[in-house]
Amino acid sequence: MPSKLFTYKSRSSFTTVTWRFCESAEIDPAIKPKGKLQMVGPEEVYETWKFLFDGQVRERFVVLWLSATNRVNGFEVISEGSLNATIVHPREVFRGAIVATAGSIILLHNHPSGNPDPSNEDKMLTRQVVEAGKIIGIPVYDHMIFAGNKYTSFAERGLL
Secondary structure, eight states, rough: OEEEEEEESSSOOOOEEEEOOOHHHHHHHGGGGGOOOOOOOOOOHHHHHHGGTOOOSSSSSEEEEOOOBBEEEEEEEEEEEOOOOOOOOHHHOOOOOOOOOOEEEEEEEEEEOOHHHHHHOHHHHHHHHHHHHHHOOOEEEEEEEETTEEEEEEHHHTOO
């Protein structure tokens, strides 16, 4: 489920950070009917989650957290950037997935330009995240780019 990050100041010089998972519908009512859907393939992922990118004029990067049975247990918006870029680091990608005990993840982001082709930066980030996932034991099943009524799946293109 999406998480909310709370920071509490303590009396010492340390800061305590706590994750609280909340119902997806608290964040966006459009999520409620989706429930814990089992993801079968890229087309289904696109049809189910494209609403997260509809009308976006800036790049947004989202991680879906999957259970061992490929059910989406939650997701996190990792970054929102500019018209043609967003900054993402593997540590942010896996932080929520680890806390949520995800069995695997799917990466999603949009190209507001309408061009679904992955950039060199998209490919490089995907390689980094896939390698990090191998090390910590959380595989990346796909990285998808949403561009209007089109999408690109790295898994379908053999780019993972």
